[in-house]
Amino acid sequence: MAYFLGIDIGTSSTKSLLLRENGDVIAIGQQAYDFETPHSGWAEQDPETWWDAAKMTIQQILHSSGIDSSEIKGIGFSGQMHGPVFLDQAGRSIRPAIIWADQRSAEECREIYDRVGQTGLYNTVCNPVDSGFMAATLLWIKRHEPETYKQIATVLLPKDYVKLRLTGEMVTDPSDAGGTSLYDVRKLEWSSTLLEQLNLSQDIFPTVCQSSEIIGAVSADAALETGLPAGTPVVNGGNDQTMGALASGAIQEGPVMLVIGTGGTLFTTIDSVVVDRALRMHTYPHCVPGKWHLLGAILAGGLTLKWFRNILNTSEPYSYDEMTRKAAAIPPGSEGAIFLPYLAGERTPHMDSFARGVMFGLTVRHTQGHLVRAIMEGVVFAMRDCLELFKELRVCPDKILAGGGGALSPLWRQIQADILGLPLVTVDTPEKSATGAAMIAAIGTRCFHSFEEACRTTVTFGEELQPISDHILRYEEYYQFYRTLYPTLKQGFLGVSHLEK
Template sequence: MRYILGIDIGTSGTKSVLLDENGRVIAVGQQAYDFDTPQPGWAEQDPEVWWNAVKATIRQILSTSRVDPAAIRGIGFSGQMHGPVFLDEAGRSLRPAIIWADQRSGQECRDIYKIMGVEGLHRAVGNPVDSGFMAATMLWIKRHEPETYRKIHTLLLPKDYVKFRLTGRRVTDPSDAGGTSLYDVRQLAWSQEMLAALELSPAMFAEVRPSGEMIGTVTPEAAAATGLQAGTPVVNGGNDQTMGALASGAITPGDVLLMIGTGGTLFTTVDAVVVDPGLRMHTYPHCVPGKWHLLGAILAGGLPLKWFRNLVSPDTPLSYNEMTREAAATPPGADGVIFLPYLAGERTPHMNRAARGVFFGLSHTHTRGHLTRAIMEGVMFAMRDCVELFKELGVRPTRIIAGGGGASSQLWRQIQADILQLPVITAQTPEKSATGAAMIAGVGAGVFASFEDACQRMVTFGEELAPIAANAPRYEEMYQVYRDLYPSLQPHFARMAA
């Protein structure tokens, strides 16, 4: 039997998954950690934390499974996006990595927009810039830590650092490079225009190789540290979004992967580059060669439900099942309550960190169940904003593949179907990002004949929920009110932020 190993470097922990060639999960290793906040709004992680977690989770897997390390035919990687790791010439980390959640570079973002403009960013990289993205972070480092900047030999992304520790190779892939806002997603190369405009040295940017390519093998030193066999092939992998899509079977146009975790994302595959002229949405290379993906992201998906639960039941928190039962007892549209889920600002389509959450339409007759349902519906209205943008760009979704915590609630899946007016199906694949990393390892190592073969052998689906036609008119009416609220409130968001 042949085995494949997938490793996902997340923000709150590392997960490693060992699969056999038939898609059966043999063992899972997990190690949790947190990120550091040296100052309010900052978010950093020591790359050594990731490496220690990878060593620990691999040893967990080998101990639990008792699989001979020589039977592992490939190792693949998934990882959190955007944040740079700073290496000197000897490969030492110069300072903690500044990860995607970091907010220190707001001024640098504004400066980049002044330098490039929306049109320039559209031309040079095809993507917006936000705090925590490598483009803004590097400008901050250059201004505020010039000594660190002078010592940088190579910039890597989180999963790439772990690959470096395993293989000695300083390599990234197009999907992760695309998330830096320094990579030309059309030409599949670092943007010389962008690097020149920000006066960043091209020499510090890592070599970019295809996602499914074998980029090295486990070194003897890494083998001794992890328990793996020296010489085991290591495959490049990709960002956590594209790895999750691969594990969900979302690699063909028309399928939309909808993930609700703390935030929420909508991922859809396209066969040619599609870039939003207004930069309201992200366009990144896919892990599948010759394809790209559009990514809509909202900053509060499951977060508002957790916030509301803790607010109304601080001492003995309600179960989500109880909250769902109360929401199910209220009609579609929550009797006129609309929720804007901007508790942490918003990304797609507004790109506005100053936006804030709003309950609209409250009266003394509304109950906790009404507000719970309004939250679920409001998150889906935000997701529909992304779907409408897909359509505006000429992309036609045909079904939703639901994932994340939101997929566990049948009520929430039905609300997805009704508001988006698309059938909703669930992918049964566990630990999606790590499993996707294992699948791409199988493609790169020859265990699978193709990406399509990997999906056919690995991905199974649950029941499909169709939209309830009777709910469509009410949700359409509510959605139009929802859409009108943001432009009405936008000036007030800015005043409150000031």
């Protein structure tokens, strides 16, 4: 029996997963960690933390599964996006990685838009630039740490650093390269035009190979550190969104993958490059060759409920089950309480780091249940904003594939179906990004002969949920009003940010 190892390098933990060739998940290992915040708004991680966590989780699954490591026929990767790892000529990390959550490079983002313009980004890389993205971070390093910048020989993405430690190869894939805002997703190459405009050397960027390509093998040194056999094939992999999409069966046009975790994402596969001229969302290459995907992202999804639970003044911990039980007794629309979930600023569609959370329309009749339901609805209204952008681009999904913590709540699932007006199916595949990484390993080593075969064998779905027609009509009224609030409050958000200083 053949087995395949998927390794997902996340922001809060690394997960390794063992997949049997029949699609069964055999073992999962996890090692948690945090990121450092040396200054307010900064977010850094030591790349060695990822490598140590990968080694530990590999040992966990070898121990728990009881298999012989020689039965592992391929290894694939998934990882957090955007943030660069800085390597010297010898391939050593020269400072902590600056990850996607970092906000220090707002000035460099403005500089890029001043130099290149929105139209220039549309024509070169097809994507916006934000703090924490490699493009802006490199300019920050160049300006504020010039001695560090002079030492940089190569920049990698997080998963690619762990692949380097495993194989000795410096390679990335199109999906992760797209998230740097330096990669031309139309031509599938580093954008020489933008790099020249930003005065960045193309020599520091790695080779880009397809996600399903074998890029190397476990080295003798890595074999000693991990317990994996030297020579085991290593398949390139992709960013956590596209690996999660693979494990959700989102490899064809039609469905939209909605994941509410800490934040929230809306992902749909497209067969040709479709780009929003206003750069309110992202267009990235898919892990499936010849396909791309649209990605809308909000910064506070499940985070909003966690925040609200933490501020409640109760003698006993307030469980999510109790919160949703109270919310379920409240009618759709929360009797006029409307929540803007911008607790951490917002990306799609506003791209506004100054945006703030708002609970609008409160009266004395509103209870905890009203506020919980309004928060759940507000998160999905924000996801509806992403869906409306898809429709503007003539991409019209026909059903929702739901994942993340937001798919665990029956109430929240129904709210998603009702506000988006689409049938909803839960994806039961566990640890989707790590599963996708294992699937891509099986595809790359030809255990599965197509992406479709991999999905048929591995992906599992729950029961389909239909939107409720009366709720669709009610939520449509509320959504149209919700859309007026951000433009009305935008200047206020900016004003209060100055007061905070």
